[in-house]
Amino acid sequence: MPTDFLNLIKLLRYGLIVSCQAPVDSPLHEPRVIAAIAQAAVNNGAVGVRIDTLNHIIAVREKVQVPIIGLWKQLITGYDVYITPQFHHAAAIAKAGADIIAIDATIRNRPGDETLADIIARIHQELGKPVMADVDTIEAAKAAANTGADIVGTTLYGYTAATKHLSPPGWELLTQIVQQLDIPVICEGGISSPQMARKALDLGAYAVVVGTAITGIDLQVKAYKSALNAE
Template identity: 40%
Template sequence: MKHNPFLKEIHKNLIVSCQALEDEPLHGSDIMAKMAQAAKEGGAKAIRSNSSSDVAAIKKQTGLPVIGLVKRDYQDSEVYITPTLKEVKELLAVKPEMIALDATKRVRPGGEQLIDLVRYIHDESETLVIGDIATLQDAEYAMKCGIDLLSTTLSGYTNDSPKLSGPDFGLVEQLLKISTIPVIAEGRIQTPEDAHKMLELGAWSIVVGGAITRPQLITKTFVNGIQQH
């Protein structure tokens, strides 16, 4: 599986997450496609994108491989990254190279099961499945469900994971000791030094989002820094 062309392309390289939710200033597939083009021109080898419309627009604009997901809230579950088969089908229709699923042990909407979503994707397409996890226990569960790659996306965003101000280097180290599949480092990676350290630990590749593609957060960092001095 590590000889997959997509995996070769992203190995030891940067993936940029281009996402803007409905309440954010840059929301819109046309805007995200331009953001992704800017990331491509800066050297990004792939894009992580939210919603089938954004995935389609980014693939058309950039020609880069895309990790697709759909963020959707359900009243009966905390899981919101591609929670159900409905979101999986939306993504398969636009053919991303990879689909990201919440792969924590939390209960999915309607009692749907991670293993069933993974099987469906594998049965219906050649799309790889990345499991967004928060803990070592999540990773073990995700691997049993047949996930192709792990990503530390949800570390710090679940009740059972540590709330850190920076990247979860410790989780990446732990995962690399037990994982039989590639591990992608994602979450609060703010600087090139953070990214380089993750690669030195053995991460397959790096995903950076807010530090590159959310100007309101970047601006806020500067404003806070100025006010502190």
């Protein structure tokens, strides 16, 4: 791994990365609002932020200096892969200001004729950016590591056909990656308390991503309302 990649990734070690995202139909899905949320997170100790969509990345880049893990969710007919599915999506978010490119690295059919190895290689060579591979299984994690991913994240555990019967956080997957692979692993998904974040580090996570529990006002309010209205 190039020295500049190592130095960038080291900034995340043992830290909290806050995923600042909102549903597209939410008033929070506004670049200035997302940027304010990201700035508040950084002001209070977040070592990095995870941001979706070009306009949001551009707005956040103007407000924070910490590493931005950028992604671009794209729904492509006939394919389940949706987190930065193709190289041109990666190139666009790199131009917008992302420091690390997050991509779907599950073992599923990808749109176009690009393989996972092709995309990772081009992100390294043409964009000069490290790659965070979002995976769902240990097999996907191994494949991502073997094709050059710089970081593996447990992001998609519980969200694919292979893991839909499982609920995040993926403690077992995290443990498997830590034990079997020599690559930084970020625990993402289902972390809903500071104690759970601490557990992730204790299990060997390099860093922890928290989203909904911190920034998901829409989902949090719906959950409270549902509980209060329960028979």
